[in-house]
Amino acid sequence: MNRITLITRLVIANLLITVPVLASGNIAGAAQKGSLLIFPRIEARAPSNSASGITDTLISISNDYDKPVNLQCYWNTTEQHGDVGKVGLGGNAAANKIAKAARIALRNNHYMAFSFVLPKNTPTAFWAGDLSKAANKIYQLPSGIKKLATVQNVPQFNDFQDGTQANTGELRCWAANYNGTKEIHHNHLRGQATIFTFKADTTASVPIAAGQAHEYNAWVFQAYLQGSADIKHTSRPLGTPGQLDLDGKEYDQCPTALTGQFIPSGQNFGFGKSRTHISLANCNHDLREDSHAHITSLSYTVYNTAGVKFSGAHECMGAWYEADVSATFPNFTYRTLKSDSARFVIRPSSSKSCNQGSQAAAPEKDITSSGIVGVQVNDIGGQYQSSSNLIGLTNTVNTVNPLMDKILWDPS
Incomplete structure (x- = not known):
């Protein structure tokens, strides 16, 4: 056996052992219709909320059924990770104090509930921050952009009902009955988010020039009744009012891992260097009053084109999470990978490193896989800029309990 063949077989064997397999069965995805939509990244920035630029997100949702449907929606964000994952558990007293404060902060969940009726066989659209009008006053938009208008008049994303403000977060919408007391089977929904940059934003985690726009599809979860997603069950209520079980039985299961491809940061193409930005939504989410975000630990594994695996990158996330992984982790840089292309896998887990006290022997109760x-x-x-959905995976050894993934809310 020659040396090249041996190395190739070793690389293939290593990938077969360590890499999750593609999701199958009742798993959520971005290329189907369903009853629950999750938009993992919403961005709406204006000078009034501590941003130098003007950006906004146009949400488009369609209903291809011959009857209207009521949608229950939530804007959501959570306080970011700060120093979580960057301060060692055995650090000095000052460092541990910072780590503890950061871990407490990421448990703070902020949301805004709203609902509207989506007509039959009709798409609808609305701006997250409704900044298109403000942008017209502050910055001269390209011809045609200022003519975009919302169809639905929904609450602005930026100002949450607890008095906090945020520039970025997520959106969740699902089909409900008309009095808003029960989730219903309605696998006729799909959605897209288009993020526009009307004025250059230098304060964003990925600063971008004006005139940019990129789009992604919503993550879609089908609903099941009597074990079936068949159209004959449309409009029928599901079994657990106030609770969306993402277990593959009531709704599609949430992926137990995600993967994506990227250009390692630091590569200079003559007009700037490459960067990769990740936005994630936690499938175990409590949207009830006075609730706190569930915490999960994220482990990043990166593979370069030679099949070499790089691990050891970790973060803690609450209900929603974003990171410029190019700036956060050395494993995403060209200097480390020595590769023009690379792939990463994100695996959630329960880890005591996300504890508020950071010294407990076991994970605290709100830390889940x-x-x-x-x-x-x-x-x-x-x-x-371009955006794309990460690909859902299932682990060969499933350490994530799908029965734990549920969205809790207060039916009105």
């Missing part, structure tokens, strides 16, 4: 959905934004020099 939750399923996740997400998107990535690839950026070249702040001039060229």
Whole structure:
């Protein structure tokens, strides 16, 4: 056996052992219709909320059924990870104090509930921040952009009902009955999010120039009744009012891991360097009053084109999470990978490193191995952006309990 063949077989064997397999069965995805939509990245920035640029997200949702449907929706965000994952458990007292404060902060969940009726056989659209009008006053938009108008008048994303503000977060919408007391079977929904940059934003985690726009599909979960997603069950109520079970039985199961491809950061294409931005939504989510976000630990594994595996990158996330992984982890840089292309896998788990006290022997009760959905934004020099859905995987050894993934809410 020659040396090249031996190396090739070793690489293939290593990948077969360590890499999850593609999801199958009742798993959520971005290329289907369903009863629950999750948009993992919403962005709406304006000078009034501590941003130098003007961006907004146009949400488009369609209903291809011959009857209207009521949608229950939630804007959502959570306080970010701060120093979580960057301060060692055995650090000095000051470092541990910072880590504890960061872990407490990411448990804070902020949301805004709203609902509207989506007509039969009709698409609808609305702006997240409703900043298109403000943008017209502050910045001269290209011809045609200012003519875009919302169809639905929904609450603005930025100002949450607990008095907090945020520029980025997520959106969840699902089919409900008309008095808003029960989730219903309605596998006729699909959605898209288009993020526009009307004015250059230098404060964003991925600063970009004006005139950019990129789009991704919503993550879609089908609903099941009597074990079937068949159209004959449309409009019938599901079995657990106030609770969406993402277990593959009531709704599609949430992926137990995600993967994506990227250009390692640091590569200079003559007009700027490459960067990769990740936005994730936690599938174990409590939207009830006075609730706190569930916490999960994220482990990143990166593979370069030679099949070499790089691990050791970890973060803690609450209900929603974003990171410029190019700036956060050395494993995403060209200097480390020595590769023009690479692939990563994100695996959620329960880890005591996310504890508030950071010294407990076991994970605290609100730390779970939750399923996740997400998107990535690839950026070249702040001039060229594209977004895409991450790919859902199932682990060969499933450490994520799908029965734990549920969305809890207060039916009105």
